[in-house]
Amino acid sequence: MARPKKSGKRATGIQGRSGYLYIIKNNYIIKDGSKTLEKQWISTGLKDAPENIKKASEMRSRLINKKEAKSTDRNISLSEYADGFLEKKKREVSDTTLSSYFYRANRIKNYFGDTKVKDLNETMVENFLDDMFKTYKVQRRTVKDTKVLLSSILEQAVKEGLIATNPAKEVVINKNLANKYAKEKDTDEEFFSYEEAQHFLDAIKNHELYELFYVTLFFGLRREELLGLRWSALDFKNKTMSINHTVTRGTVINRVNSTKTDSSTREYPLTDEQIEMFKRLKDKENEYRQLCGNNYYESDYIFKHVDGSLFYPDYPSKLFGKLIKKIPELPQDITFHGLRSSCVSILVHQNKDVKSIQKWVGHADINTTLKIYAKVKDKEAKREISDTMTGIIPLKDYSEHDNDQ
Numbered sequence: 001m002a003r004p005k006k007s008g009k010r011a012t013g014i015q016g017r018s019g020y021l022y023i024i025k026n027n028y029i030i031k032d033g034s035k036t037l038e039k040q041w042i043s044t045g046l047k048d049a050p051e052n053i054k055k056a057s058e059m060r061s062r063l064i065n066k067k068e069a070k071s072t073d074r075n076i077s078l079s080e081y082a083d084g085f086l087e088k089k090k091r092e093v094s095d096t097t098l099s100s101y102f103y104r105a106n107r108i109k110n111y112f113g114d115t116k117v118k119d120l121n122e123t124m125v126e127n128f129l130d131d132m133f134k135t136y137k138v139q140r141r142t143v144k145d146t147k148v149l150l151s152s153i154l155e156q157a158v159k160e161g162l163i164a165t166n167p168a169k170e171v172v173i174n175k176n177l178a179n180k181y182a183k184e185k186d187t188d189e190e191f192f193s194y195e196e197a198q199h200f201l202d203a204i205k206n207h208e209l210y211e212l213f214y215v216t217l218f219f220g221l222r223r224e225e226l227l228g229l230r231w232s233a234l235d236f237k238n239k240t241m242s243i244n245h246t247v248t249r250g251t252v253i254n255r256v257n258s259t260k261t262d263s264s265t266r267e268y269p270l271t272d273e274q275i276e277m278f279k280r281l282k283d284k285e286n287e288y289r290q291l292c293g294n295n296y297y298e299s300d301y302i303f304k305h306v307d308g309s310l311f312y313p314d315y316p317s318k319l320f321g322k323l324i325k326k327i328p329e330l331p332q333d334i335t336f337h338g339l340r341s342s343c344v345s346i347l348v349h350q351n352k353d354v355k356s357i358q359k360w361v362g363h364a365d366i367n368t369t370l371k372i373y374a375k376v377k378d379k380e381a382k383r384e385i386s387d388t389m390t391g392i393i394p395l396k397d398y399s400e401h402d403n404d405q
Contacts, residue, residue: 044059120167197346236278
């Protein structure tokens with residue numbers, strides 16, 4: 001049996017210890033409030049073998065060439081480092097995206113606690129992702145999004161020289177657990193058929209916010225686009241409606257003159273009937289303004305409460321959920337976002353081409369449109385086959401059997 005190699009220098013800045021190769025760096029760091037020089041041992045994750053020395057040296061070169069954070073404590077915890085990462089992200093991403101980062105980061109911080117960045121390894125990351133399935137019963141996408149954020153945080157740590165490799169980068173999500181806790185259906189992908197959409201609108205025609213649901217379904221608007229609709233976006237003379245303002249919930253409520261993507265900024269033609277609908281909404285708003293007097297909240301938004309106060313972003317979704325329960329003959333697992341997909345479903349049913357549908361609803365990626373298109377066509381094909389088979393292979397008449405009894 002070969003004796004293990006002695007610890008010692010293998011190349012410039014590379015040393016072997018306990019069977020593995022380490023990068024050695026002398027850093028000025030802030031430790032316990034004081035600036036001090038410390039020899040930093042950075043694990044490469046490579047075994048102490050001649051064929052790995054060159055790889056280790058290349059890793060050292062990358063670290064040296066990266067701009068390092070001079071004040072980062074090598075003993076910093078993952079929780080503290082994640083906070084710093086999110087602080088930097090405030091300059092780079094929208095508030096809505098930042099809010100989702102904070103949510104995922106809290107999961108990471110709650111699990112790892114005071115664990116130091118330098119002590120993280122692949123096994124710990126795997127256990128964390130597995131725990132998300134077991135403890136919170138989350139879906140694969142949630143675990144994937146959390147892993148992406150954790151990997152981004154640790155990639156930053158690599159750039160700053162805290163660690164040599166990213167322990168989350170190569171971790172694979174546990175497929176067995178993903179399947180075990182997967183929902184039978186993804187409710188975000190459910191939508192009305194052509195007939196169901198008509199039935200829904202007919203069932204709510206006397207509801208106070210009928211027009212809100214009609215506009216969502218007809219134009220295929222996102223929730224933030226619907227809430228962002230303003231009177232100034234309507235041009236009755238030229239019969240158009242512009243989508244150029246959105247209302248979203250992030251760390252705060254954001255009301256901005258922009259849309260989710262460039263393709264989301266679009267203009268729709270309005271029919272004479274739709275113009276009349278909006279004019280009646282304006283008349284109703286004026287009536288409420290008179291009734292509320294000085295207590296009325298003034299704004300340019302079209303859809304809002306009777307006193308003019310603005311809807312909280314979740315309001316249409318919760319209201320839709322209550323309405324759909326009162327119509328049990330319709331699919332009960334559809335969400336408010338499903339109305340947008342239902343618009344696509346209706347257009348597919350009317351044999352509109354995919355590119356035109358994509359532009360109508362403002363999908364940035366045509367694959368999103370194609371996904372719904374395929375589901376609609378699949379449902380229609382199965383319905384046609386079922387009708388054909390029923391005509392060829394009919395069931396016996398069970399009503400006669402019931403009469404005999």
